[in-house]
Amino acid sequence: MTPPAHQHPALQVTRLSAGYPGVLALEDVELSVEPGHLCALLGANGSGKSTLFAALLGLRRPFAGAVSIFGQPPSKARRHNLVSYLPQLDAVDHSFPLTVGQLVMMGRHPHQGITRRVRAQDRRLVEDALEQVDLQHLGHRTVGELSGGQRRRAMLARSIAQQAPLMLLDEPFAGVDRTSEELIVSVLHTLRDAGTSLLVSTHHLDGVESLADDVVLLHRRVLASGRPEEVLTEEQLAQAFGAVLASNPEGSR
Numbered sequence: 579m580t581p582p583a584h585q586h587p588a589l590q591v592t593r594l595s596a597g598y599p600g601v602l603a604l605e606d607v608e609l610s611v612e613p614g615h616l617c618a619l620l621g622a623n624g625s626g627k628s629t630l631f632a633a634l635l636g637l638r639r640p641f642a643g644a645v646s647i648f649g650q651p652p653s654k655a656r657r658h659n660l661v662s663y664l665p666q667l668d669a670v671d672h673s674f675p676l677t678v679g680q681l682v683m684m685g686r687h688p689h690q691g692i693t694r695r696v697r698a699q700d701r702r703l704v705e706d707a708l709e710q711v712d713l714q715h716l717g718h719r720t721v722g723e724l725s726g727g728q729r730r731r732a733m734l735a736r737s738i739a740q741q742a743p744l745m746l747l748d749e750p751f752a753g754v755d756r757t758s759e760e761l762i763v764s765v766l767h768t769l770r771d772a773g774t775s776l777l778v779s780t781h782h783l784d785g786v787e788s789l790a791d792d793v794v795l796l797h798r799r800v801l802a803s804g805r806p807e808e809v810l811t812e813e814q815l816a817q818a819f820g821a822v823l824a825s826n827p828e829g830s831r
């Protein structure tokens with residue numbers, strides 16, 4: 579389904595509180611991602627980034643507040659393939675004997691209906707996605723045979739093949755080497771420049787300015803949001819990262 583152009587933000591989160599029994603992981607979170615923008619969600623470990631993604635996808639019911647994806651609630655947005663999701667590294671079991679090509683084809687499932695009939699277009703889009711992440715030569719390998727950076731790129735290719743207009747990426751740079759990181763940044767910029775909206779979580783500080791159009795600084799609440807140069811001030815980063823930053827001023831890579 580093509581999103582209605584410019585009628586709604588790609589993502590709008592309003593006064594969202596969420597968490598677990600006895601844990602308020604997110605409190606009164608407000609954020610939006612404009613169509614065609616790449617927004618970085620920046621926060622230390624435990625700041626609530628993964629909980630936010632779960633709430634955005636409708637996988638964790640909020641205590642309060644609302645999520646809207648191109649004007650739709652999360653469950654409807656997922657049904658209409660308006661949103662894709664790259665989970666955190668440790669949320670994925672790579673011991674399953676799946677080839678890279680099969681993994682990326684999973685991105686096409688929302689387009690294939692219950693019969694999962696693979697059409698020529700699906701194969702072409704899987705090949706395109708593999709090429710974008712420079713894995714076109716590894717489609718027949720099993721995912722378990724890949725390096726950490728290659729696995730992350732294969733997962734990204736799955737999201738790309740899904741062709742959703744909003745992409746949620748939870749720590750796409752975790753566990754990747756510098757070469758894979760540069761490639762992933764370049765792929766994300768190409769997607770953004772083609773009109774895709776992206777929310778990308780990271781706890782890496784360096785490089786955020788050149789990665790993102792907008793930054794949201796999260797620490798249970800939104801501490802700051804806006805253009806990178808407005809948000810990435812020493813004072814605000816100290817609030818979000820506290821001790822981590824003081825002990826490693828170059829960031830937490």
Ligand SMILES: Nc1ncnc2c1ncn2[C@@H]1O[C@H](COP(=O)(O)OP(=O)(O)OP(=O)(O)O)[C@@H](O)[C@H]1O
Pocket residue numbers: 598599601603621622623624625626627628629630
């Ligand atoms: N299943 C759970 N049950 C109880 N508390 C949880 C659960 N998952 C996360 N939390 C708590 O919720 C808070 C936010 O965690 P969350 O995983 O969303 O943060 P994060 O920014 O994604 O961190 P990380 O990058 O380390 O995963 C933390 O205090 C965490 O301990």
